[in-house]
Amino acid sequence: MNNSTNFHPTDSMLIEFSAGSLGVAPSICVSAHLHFCASCRAQLKRLDQVGGQLLGASNSFAVDDDAFDKLMEKIDRAEEPVAQENSNRKMPFSVNKLLSKALVKDSWQRLTSSVAIARFRTGQEEFEVALHKIFAGGKTPKHDHHGLEYTVVLKGSFSDEHAVYREGDFLVRKPGDIHQPMGANNGDCICLSALSAPIKLTNPLGFLMQPWLRINPM
Amino acid sequence: MQANLTNSEAPPIMDERIAIFSGAEKRSDQWTLLLIAVGQKRDRAAFAQLFKHFGPLLKGFAHAARNEGWFPGLGDDLVQEVMIKVWQKAHGFNAEKASATTWIYTVARNCRIDMLRRKSNTQHLPLENEDFWSEPDEETPISILQQKRSEDRVQTALAQLPKEQDEILRKVYLEGKSHAEASEELGLPLGTVKSRVRLALQKMQIMISAEEQE
Numbered sequence: 039m040n041n042s043t044n045f046h047p048t049d050s051m052l053i054e055f056s057a058g059s060l061g062v063a064p065s066i067c068v069s070a071h072l073h074f075c076a077s078c079r080a081q082l083k084r085l086d087q088v089g090g091q092l093l094g095a096s097n098s099f100a101v102d103d104d105a106f107d108k109l110m111e112k113i114d115r116a117e118e119p120v121a122q123e124n125s126n127r128k129m130p131f132s133v134n135k136l137l138s139k140a141l142v143k144d145s146w147q148r149l150t151s152s153v154a155i156a157r158f159r160t161g162q163e164e165f166e167v168a169l170h171k172i173f174a175g176g177k178t179p180k181h182d183h184h185g186l187e188y189t190v191v192l193k194g195s196f197s198d199e200h201a202v203y204r205e206g207d208f209l210v211r212k213p214g215d216i217h218q219p220m221g222a223n224n225g226d227c228i229c230l231s232a233l234s235a236p237i238k239l240t241n242p243l244g245f246l247m248q249p250w251l252r253i254n255p256m
Numbered sequence: 257m258q259a260n261l262t263n264s265e266a267p268p269i270m271d272e273r274i275a276i277f278s279g280a281e282k283r284s285d286q287w288t289l290l291l292i293a294v295g296q297k298r299d300r301a302a303f304a305q306l307f308k309h310f311g312p313l314l315k316g317f318a319h320a321a322r323n324e325g326w327f328p329g330l331g332d333d334l335v336q337e338v339m340i341k342v343w344q345k346a347h348g349f350n351a352e353k354a355s356a357t358t359w360i361y362t363v364a365r366n367c368r369i370d371m372l373r374r375k376s377n378t379q380h381l382p383l384e385n386e387d388f389w390s391e392p393d394e395e396t397p398i399s400i401l402q403q404k405r406s407e408d409r410v411q412t413a414l415a416q417l418p419k420e421q422d423e424i425l426r427k428v429y430l431e432g433k434s435h436a437e438a439s440e441e442l443g444l445p446l447g448t449v450k451s452r453v454r455l456a457l458q459k460m461q462i463m464i465s466a467e468e469q470e
């Protein structure tokens with residue numbers, strides 16, 4: 039199995055994803071990770087089997103006598119959806135969907151000289167879901183986290199004090215974590231992130247940039 | 257329930273693809289064969305049989321969820337929405353990836369989430385749960401037999417689970433409760449809920465380690 043991804047969602051997140059109880063924003067991040075990670079895909083497939091077997095063995099409720107006729111009428115009237123052409127096969131299916139349906143603005147917005155953001159409207163207010171671009175060699179301001187942040191590397195790589203993160207890696211930052219991501223020198227890095235609360239910049243000039251980094255759920 | 261078969265006089269015909277692994281026919285479950293017939297031949301009689309089996313189960317699945325957004329007509333609506341999707345997407349069903357039951361479960365799960373969200377959320381939701389579902393082609397597809405064996409193992413293990421583990425899995429999958437919600441409802445610490453779920457999954461050989469990996 040060609041699986042270079044090193045950082046994965048926890049088993050509990052995958053279980054909730056399979057059972058359908060994981061929130062919108064973390065689900066978006068998990069699904070983006072699945073695009074890159076064969077081992078989590080295989081695990082999810084097994085977890086879905088549990089759902090299937092439980093559905094097959096669950097209580098049934100009588101359906102109205104005319105339900106099937108009504109259904110066939112609807113089916114005969116319905117137009118069949120055109121198979122969706124995946125615009126960019128390198129990007130996860132969910133990210134392509136976000137790009138085509140949910141971008142707040144068409145262009146990247148600069149946060150600092152080395153970071154730009156493209157925010158998504160996802161119909162929930164718990165998390166801000168966005169793409170971040172860290173320019174090649176760019177240093178982001180050192181910041182700590184007041185809330186939870188999920189990140190999936192979609193393209194390129196970045197590093198911080200702890201490790202190098204590559205395509206597909208799934209990261210969770212918890213409140214209190216302080217870090218300073220740096221873009222790789224050989225190209226821009228694009229990440230999907232879901233951020234649950236404002237990040238507080240810790241460098242002396244941080245207060246100037248803070249309004250830009252404030253959470254802005256759509 | 258009376259299925260309307262008038263639109264299709266012929267009984268479901270198993271096609272060449274199934275004939276190839278006819279040795280496995282007994283082992284490959286009938287719902288999977290019916291779903292293949294719907295996908296490849298638009299077989300209405302096969303679809304009627306699937307409806308007869310899954311319709312009542314889907315209605316039960318809708319009734320099990322008592323989340324925000326639940327409404328009394330959810331059961332009938334879910335049956336209709338899921339079965340329309342089954343008809344429209346059946347051509348993309350691949351028996352090497354999942355059994356019909358598992359495949360229909362994933363369709364139903366996504367539909368139920370979307371319907372509940374639409375009811376409980378006044379905001380416009382640009383994405384549906386389905387949009388999170390991509391199915392990249394696997395480099396190493398497993399055979400239908402392997403697939404079937406693994407499903408059988410899950411089924412057997414499920415029937416033998418201790419009551420508390422069975423209960424927690426039903427809460428998580430059928431009621432759609434998050435681990436945190438389940439812990440609140442059962443009055444158990446979150447850690448206990450997580451480890452109960454893991455123990456159950458371990459018995460089914462779905463999860464290898466008993467410890468949560470961070």
Ligand SMILES: [Zn+2]
Nearest residue numbers: 046047075078
């Ligand atoms: Zn993974």
